[in-house]
Structure formats: structure tokens, C-alpha cells
Amino acid sequence: MAFNRRTLLAGAAAGAALPLVTPLRHARAQAANTIRIGVLNDQSGLYRDLSGPGSTQAVRLAIQESGITTRGVNVEVVEADHQNRPDVGSTVVRQWLDRDNFDVIVDVPTSSVALAVNTLVRERNKVFLCSGAATSDLSGPACSPNTIHWTYDTWMLARGTGGAMVAAGGRTWFFITADYAFGHALERDVSAFVRNAGGQVVGSVRTPFPGTTDFSSFLLQAQQSRAQVIGLANAGGDTINSIKQAAEFGITRRGTRLAGLLVFITDVHALGLPTSQGLVLTETFYWDLNDRTRAFTQRLGRMPNDVRPSMVQAGCYSAVLHYLKAVEAMGVAAAKASGAAAVERMKSIPTSDDCFGEGTIRPDGRKIHAAYLFQVKTPQESRGPWDYYKLLQTIPANEAFRPVTEGNCPLVRT
Amino acid sequence: MTELWYDLEPFLQQGTLGLVNGAFYALLSLGLAVIFGMLNVINFAHGAQFMLGAVVAWMLLTYAGIGYWGALLLSPLIVGLLGVVIERTMISRLYKLDHLYGLLLTFGLALIIEGLVRNQYGVSGLPYGVPDAFRMPPVDLGYMLMPAYRFWIVVVSITVCLGTWYAIEKTKLGSYLRAAVERPQLVQAFGVNVPLMMTATYGTGVALAAFAGVLAAPVYSVHPGMGANFIIIVFAVVVIGGMGSIMGSVVSGYALGMIEGFTRVYYPEASATVVFVIMAIVLLVRPAGLFGRA
Structure with a gap:
């Protein structure tokens, strides 16, 4: 019998590794003036609809509305699937941070993956804007000067x-x-x-x-x-x-x-x-809550599978919008040089957007609304x-x- | 005595629920065993075809207003026909090659089918209610309340399993099939259209998966990954029962459903792995599986 559990597992592993191949080869000439954002979430499993490609769509809207690109700063967005597995998520993030010089990781639902990403981002002094994960440890024992836990928690x-x-x-x-x-x-x-x-x-x-x-x-x-x-x-x-x-x-x-x-x-x-x-x-967000949330939903346009934005996707929008404000305030070079400094700057500015209204970010990295x-x-x-x-x-x-x-x-x- | 009854109660409850899960395992592993036993193809797309059965049931309801009973007939027919097309255009070319090629092809097909459904409908699932005929208060068994629909699942599953076993082991058509597996050239020489029988067998196996999918739609969330959750366990069931053994897959399907149920009482964290532990033990002791012929 040629079929056994080993071939089965090998087949499954080969299939699982496919989405890891992310297209990414760009000229490095403009790298100094480019902010790279990686949206890491579930693109295929049970959390896809509430985060997934919809989160990337929200991030793109934030970049567009921040107007930063009209002032000569490039912003690149790449998305990847972590399949709700810490090992897969860690591999992607290592590749993004070590090889491709990403500055920000956004979203990351599934707490076990988020905790792994939290550590990696801190070690490399980049920025982690966590919207999708729930564990309150991210602003508790696992809190980090490089992480802001944005949308909600346990x-x-x-x-x-x-x-x-x-x-x-x-x-x-x-x-x-x-x-x-x-x-x-x-x-x-x-x-x-x-x-x-x-x-x-x-x-x-x-x-x-x-x-x-x-x-x-x-x-x-x-x-x-x-x-x-x-x-x-x-x-x-x-x-x-x-x-x-x-x-x-x-x-x-x-x-x-x-x-x-x-x-x-x-x-x-x-x-x-x-x-x-x-x-x-x-x-913390409902698309039909008030005029501002309805306006946001309108601007976001048609979502994948015609869903309305979830609070996780709204959080991705709000977090990236605020991050780009901080980047403008401190300059691209300084923001890229130190993730902790960028997060520090974000904490010093009050937040304001259509999704969550007015808010603040606490020293422990907890966004408050x-x-x-x-x-x-x-x-x-x-x-x-x-x-x-x-x-x-x-x-x-x-x-x-x-x-x-x-x-x-x-x-x-x- | 009352204390004994109190201890026994969770045991009975989980055994009964395990029977329902076992009904799905048996139906799915039955289709796999038929396809492997007759065609020597490891049908990795079985889970996707199971899911497709449920999704087609939802589509029939949503776009054509055809309810559960119509879907129970039509959905396996539609998905089975799709299976026929897949067999004719792709799988039939691989019969002479190693098993692995069939496995890789069907695994790829599964990924494509799941991807297409995911792109179209997302992952959260499509609502599909329990059919009106079963909309009654749960039946009181003394030790638990059991929804009527779950009884129906068990009854239908047992009927279909026994019927399939009978058709293959006891009828003339079944004997042709089994003969065609052993000596295809000889059977063809007697004037039997072997390729047609192969196609029909694959179509039937796929239809069985879709049938299980329609049965599952009212109780499980209908979403693109619903088959993937089942299929690995079902493969383990087939291996335990003995690859290609119809009776083996049915009996081990029910047995493992119940064992999984009992595990949920005593050590719930292990309930997802217990099937594989048993598989490992069976493979060590009887490599051909419990009912397999070495």
C-alpha cells in the first residue's frame, strides 16, 4: 500500500506551505522613504471573514485617507495567511522583518499567533498594531514598547x-x-x-x-x-x-x-x-452605530463576499491611520529607525477617527475607547x-x- | 443504584451522541472505501465533495426554493455528476500509475473546490435550518434530550451503509465490480464495460459524500472548511477498518464515533487525537486494518 500517514502529512504540509510564497522583490532605491506594512491574518480559515482580505482593504483606505502618499512618502502593503498557526505566522514575520525590512505588522487574529509576533517584533524593534487578537496579556504580562493592542480584548x-x-x-x-x-x-x-x-x-x-x-x-x-x-x-x-x-x-x-x-x-x-x-x-464598533461609522462603511466600499466591516477590520483602519499620523509628525527616517519611538509618538497623540471616535493609548499599549x-x-x-x-x-x-x-x-x- | 445511574448518565449521553458522529464517519468512510476498493484511488477530494453536497443544498434552497427533501435527492445527483466528469476527464488517466498520483490530483482538486467556495461565500458559513418535519421538541430518552433530526441521521446512515454493503457483496452487479477489480481484462473479455463501471463507481462514491453533506447541513455550520475537519479523521477510520473493506469502514466509523464521544467526558482535550492513537495501535498490531485482507 503506497498510501500511509507519512505521505498524507507530507501532502498536507506541502499544501500548507504554498501561501508562504509572497511576491516581494522591489527596487531598494526608494526604500528609505517607504513604509512597509504587513497585514498578517487568517486568509483561509474560520477567522477569514472577520479579518482576512477585508482588513487589508481597511488598511489601504487608511493610507489613502491619511494623504501621506501625496506628500512624497511611499507606503507598501502586503498581506499573508498565518492559518491560525503560530509556527506559520512566525515564519512569515521573520521573513518580513529580517529579509524584506517591513516596519509594521497589522491585525494578527488568533492570540497564540499574536503572542509569537509580539515577541518577534519587539526583538527587532519594529511596530505591531494588533487588532484581531483578543488576549488581554498583550497589555498585561506580555506588554511591549513596540505593540499597541487596538480594538478589543478578553x-x-x-x-x-x-x-x-x-x-x-x-x-x-x-x-x-x-x-x-x-x-x-x-x-x-x-x-x-x-x-x-x-x-x-x-x-x-x-x-x-x-x-x-x-x-x-x-x-x-x-x-x-x-x-x-x-x-x-x-x-x-x-x-x-x-x-x-x-x-x-x-x-x-x-x-x-x-x-x-x-x-x-x-x-x-x-x-x-x-x-x-x-x-x-x-x-467596540458596529457599522450602523452612528453617522460616522456609516460614513466609514460607505467609504470602505464593497467588501469581499459583501460583508459589512467587523470591529477587527475597523481597528486595522484606525490603527494604521494613527500610525501614519505619528510618522508624519516624527519623519519617515525616525519612524523606521525605531519601532519603539514610533509607538511612543503614537501614545503621545490623542486618537480620533470615524470608527472609534476620540480615544487615547495608555503606556501599557492598550488603546482606550x-x-x-x-x-x-x-x-x-x-x-x-x-x-x-x-x-x-x-x-x-x-x-x-x-x-x-x-x-x-x-x-x-x- | 441512583448513584450508579448518575455515573452512567454521561456515558450513555456521549455514547448516543458518538453514534451520530459515527454515522457521518461511517457514511464518509464508506464512500472512500468504495472508491479505494474498486478503483484503487485515494480520493482526497472526498471532504470537499462532502462540503459541496451541503453547499449545493443551500444553493438549491436559496436560488431555486428547493427544500431539504428535494436537496437530499438532487444534491448527491448534481455532485455525483460532477464526480463523473472528474473521473472521465482526469482520474481515469491515472489508474495505471502509482496511488500517489491519484492522491495528489484529488488533493489539488480539493484545494481548488474549497478555494472557489471560499471566494464566493466566505468562511463564516451559510445558514441552513433543520427541516420543518423535524421541528419538534427534542425527544426525552430518560438520560438526555435528543433532537429528532439526529435520530434521522443515524437511521438513514445505517440504511445507506447496509444497502451499499449489500449491493457490493451480495448482488450480481457487485460481483461484476469485484471481479473487475481483480481481473479487469478478463472481465472485459466477457463483454462487461469495465471503464463505465469504474466511472459509475466513482460517481456513486462522490454522491455518497454529497449525501452525507446534505445530512450534515442542518446540524453543522455550512462552510468551505467543513469537509477538511472531517476528512483526516475519516481517513484514519478507513485505515483502521482496513483499506477498501466496506464492512470494516462502516463498523469502525460507528465505533470510533462512540470512542471519541467517551473521550469527551473523561479527557476532552484529547478528543481530537484519540482516533489517531487508535490508528497507530491498529497499524502496529494489524497493519492491514481490523477487517483488511493482508
């Missing part, structure tokens, strides 16, 4: 959705947790919230990531624990499958509540309103495509994120 999700569930009487919790850095961080942060509010965590189960399709066994274990709330510490396709199967098994029929701790608008779209109606979720608690509309309430959320509560910027003193970030220790 603490914010815990404060928003977790806090709302506890306030509504959900005292006992059971977690279904994706078994990697993000899931662990989210479970930890929500658990702390539940306990502080006098609640109790009665159990949790860790599901293999990626590769779990059937969540019904985990849902039944959760139901058997008699917890009032089942916390879904997962994201993207995992959350979609969990919610779909919870509806099928009638998990919420006996009064158990389902808390989707990280739900993106693309997930709601994939589930459809009949299944997702009533879900409570926290985001308001967060919003939304509820998914019923099919009757929705007036048209992508009209999915109603606003329950605005969490002001100074309450939305973990206080700087509680994060254990070595940069701010006195």
Missing part, C-alpha cells in the same frame, strides 16, 4: 457580556473553552468577573482547536452541571457551531442562558437572525440586510478596559 469582553449576564442574575457559570491562548485568557477574565460579583464557576471543558465540529457533547456536559449560564469562550466558526447546536438540543429551554463571549457581526450573519436573535454581545453592549434583533425588528444590533448600553472608555494597575504590565511597574 477583559473588555468579560466586562461587557460577562458583566451584563451577571447583572441579569446569572450566578453560576460553566465554560466551553477553545483550547488555546485566547480561550484560556477569556475564561480567566470572565471567571474573575463572575467571582468578584459573588457568582460561582461550576466547571469548564476545553475543546480542541482548531478541528472541533461537534459541540453537542460539550453542551450536554454544560447542561448537566446545572449552571445558569453557559459561557462560550471561543470565536468564529466554533461559536457558530456551538450556538447552532445549542438551539438544536434545546439547551436554553430549561432556563439555561447562553453567553457568546466573543461574537462578531459575521457570526450573526452566518447564524441568521432566527437562531441568533436575543444574543447579548460586546463590540468606548465599548457597546448590543442585543441581536429579532427577524421582525430587522429592517434589512446587516441590520442586526440594537444598542443596550454604552460602556464609557474609562470603564471598558482593565485598569492599568491591574494588568501586571512590566512597562508601567513603579
Whole structure:
């Protein structure tokens, strides 16, 4: 038999390595006056719709609107697929930073990959603008003078959705947790919230990531624990499958509540309103939130697969726009020479854009803005495509994120 | 006694759920075993064809208003025909070559099919609800509530598996097929159109994958990667059952679904790997697989 597991793995590895070949050979003549931005995210897997090519589109819009190119600075954008694997992501970033002289890495969903990139960028003194990843460790123990954690984090999700569930009487919790850095961080942060509010965590189960399709066994274990709330510490396709199967098994029929701790608008779209109606979720950006977000969505134009921008994609826009402001303020040469200096300059300027309004960046690298608690509309309430959320509560910027003193970030220790 | 019952409850629950997953493993590995057993082709595109079955079901509903029952018939037919085209134009040229060429070709096809669907529909998935006939409260089994649709999956899967086994092992057509595998020239000399049988077999195998895809659409998220999640496990199932053994793949499909279910109770982190551990052990002890002929 010529077929065995080794040939199978070799075939899979060959296929996996293909997207690593990025086209990149340019004249070095203009290199000194060129900012190189690498958008690293999931281009093929379960986080593609909420980041993927849409993030690159948002970055291009930011470059165009910054007007920096009309003032003689070149900005190049390249995108790559990390396939949600830290090894793949690290290889791409090493190549970008060591061989191709990139200045900025943007997006990077999947916390395990983001933590690896965080270290690499710091060692080489470049800039990491993290929008896609969730782990609050990026502004905690793993904080770096070269990293800004832009859009959201696990603490914010815990404060928003977790806090709302506890306030509504959900005292006992059971977690279904994706078994990697993000899931662990989210479970930890929500658990702390539940306990502080006098609640109790009665159990949790860790599901293999990626590769779990059937969540019904985990849902039944959760139901058997008699917890009032089942916390879904997962994201993207995992959350979609969990919610779909919870509806099928009638998990919420006996009064158990389902808390989707990280739900993106693309997930709601994939589930459809009949299944997702009533879900409570926290985001920092919603395309239909106000005139400014609607204007941004309009300017962004048609997105891949006709989706509306997610908060991750909006974060890529906002972060790059702000970075380019800092570059203009300090000069291209200085910004390229030291990533830490560029980040320092970014922290010294208040942020302002259509997606997140006015904001600031803290010394620990945490970008601060308001967060919003939304509820998914019923099919009757929705007036048209992508009209999915109603606003329950605005969490002001100074309450939305973990206080700087509680994060254990070595940069701010006195 | 009540305590024993309490201990037994999760065991029964996961066993029952494992049966449902096993139903998918069995259906998918059945198609793979048919194709490998009869054509000697390792059909790596099986997962993509499974996904295509679900996506075509969604397309039938969205663009033509054809519901679940129509899709259960039409989707395998459409995807099966696509399989026929693939077999005629590409795979049939590789029969005389090493297995590896067929593997590489079908692996490439899988990447292309998945890429096309991803470009068209994204990765988050397409909504597909449980058919109206099964929209009732879950059935109370005493130890758990089981959605009616999941019963249907198990019943259909067992029926189709037994039917396929019967067709290949016990009917005249099946005997021609098996003979054509052993001695193609001789069978052709008796006036049997062997290439046509090969084409029909591949089409049937692909249709089985698409059929499983339609069954899966209401319970799993319909997205381009849904087949890739399954296919590696299903290959392990086929290896454990014995490459090309119909009964072996069906029995090990159900058994591994249940073992995976039990693992989820006692050590959930390992539930994705337990199948491969078993595969390694089986390959050490019986390299031809449990039901394979060495």
C-alpha cells in the first residue's frame, strides 16, 4: 500500500506551505522613504471573514485617507495567511522583518499567533498594531514598547457580556473553552468577573482547536452541571457551531442562558437572525452605530463576499491611520529607525477617527475607547440586510478596559 | 443504584451522541472505501465533495426554493455528476500509475473546490435550518434530550451503509465490480464495460459524500472548511477498518464515533487525537486494518 500517514502529512504540509510564497522583490532605491506594512491574518480559515482580505482593504483606505502618499512618502502593503498557526505566522514575520525590512505588522487574529509576533517584533524593534487578537496579556504580562493592542480584548469582553449576564442574575457559570491562548485568557477574565460579583464557576471543558465540529457533547456536559449560564469562550466558526447546536438540543429551554463571549457581526450573519436573535454581545464598533461609522462603511466600499466591516477590520483602519499620523509628525527616517519611538509618538497623540471616535493609548499599549453592549434583533425588528444590533448600553472608555494597575504590565511597574 | 445511574448518565449521553458522529464517519468512510476498493484511488477530494453536497443544498434552497427533501435527492445527483466528469476527464488517466498520483490530483482538486467556495461565500458559513418535519421538541430518552433530526441521521446512515454493503457483496452487479477489480481484462473479455463501471463507481462514491453533506447541513455550520475537519479523521477510520473493506469502514466509523464521544467526558482535550492513537495501535498490531485482507 503506497498510501500511509507519512505521505498524507507530507501532502498536507506541502499544501500548507504554498501561501508562504509572497511576491516581494522591489527596487531598494526608494526604500528609505517607504513604509512597509504587513497585514498578517487568517486568509483561509474560520477567522477569514472577520479579518482576512477585508482588513487589508481597511488598511489601504487608511493610507489613502491619511494623504501621506501625496506628500512624497511611499507606503507598501502586503498581506499573508498565518492559518491560525503560530509556527506559520512566525515564519512569515521573520521573513518580513529580517529579509524584506517591513516596519509594521497589522491585525494578527488568533492570540497564540499574536503572542509569537509580539515577541518577534519587539526583538527587532519594529511596530505591531494588533487588532484581531483578543488576549488581554498583550497589555498585561506580555506588554511591549513596540505593540499597541487596538480594538478589543478578553477583559473588555468579560466586562461587557460577562458583566451584563451577571447583572441579569446569572450566578453560576460553566465554560466551553477553545483550547488555546485566547480561550484560556477569556475564561480567566470572565471567571474573575463572575467571582468578584459573588457568582460561582461550576466547571469548564476545553475543546480542541482548531478541528472541533461537534459541540453537542460539550453542551450536554454544560447542561448537566446545572449552571445558569453557559459561557462560550471561543470565536468564529466554533461559536457558530456551538450556538447552532445549542438551539438544536434545546439547551436554553430549561432556563439555561447562553453567553457568546466573543461574537462578531459575521457570526450573526452566518447564524441568521432566527437562531441568533436575543444574543447579548460586546463590540467596540458596529457599522450602523452612528453617522460616522456609516460614513466609514460607505467609504470602505464593497467588501469581499459583501460583508459589512467587523470591529477587527475597523481597528486595522484606525490603527494604521494613527500610525501614519505619528510618522508624519516624527519623519519617515525616525519612524523606521525605531519601532519603539514610533509607538511612543503614537501614545503621545490623542486618537480620533470615524470608527472609534476620540480615544487615547495608555503606556501599557492598550488603546482606550468606548465599548457597546448590543442585543441581536429579532427577524421582525430587522429592517434589512446587516441590520442586526440594537444598542443596550454604552460602556464609557474609562470603564471598558482593565485598569492599568491591574494588568501586571512590566512597562508601567513603579 | 441512583448513584450508579448518575455515573452512567454521561456515558450513555456521549455514547448516543458518538453514534451520530459515527454515522457521518461511517457514511464518509464508506464512500472512500468504495472508491479505494474498486478503483484503487485515494480520493482526497472526498471532504470537499462532502462540503459541496451541503453547499449545493443551500444553493438549491436559496436560488431555486428547493427544500431539504428535494436537496437530499438532487444534491448527491448534481455532485455525483460532477464526480463523473472528474473521473472521465482526469482520474481515469491515472489508474495505471502509482496511488500517489491519484492522491495528489484529488488533493489539488480539493484545494481548488474549497478555494472557489471560499471566494464566493466566505468562511463564516451559510445558514441552513433543520427541516420543518423535524421541528419538534427534542425527544426525552430518560438520560438526555435528543433532537429528532439526529435520530434521522443515524437511521438513514445505517440504511445507506447496509444497502451499499449489500449491493457490493451480495448482488450480481457487485460481483461484476469485484471481479473487475481483480481481473479487469478478463472481465472485459466477457463483454462487461469495465471503464463505465469504474466511472459509475466513482460517481456513486462522490454522491455518497454529497449525501452525507446534505445530512450534515442542518446540524453543522455550512462552510468551505467543513469537509477538511472531517476528512483526516475519516481517513484514519478507513485505515483502521482496513483499506477498501466496506464492512470494516462502516463498523469502525460507528465505533470510533462512540470512542471519541467517551473521550469527551473523561479527557476532552484529547478528543481530537484519540482516533489517531487508535490508528497507530491498529497499524502496529494489524497493519492491514481490523477487517483488511493482508
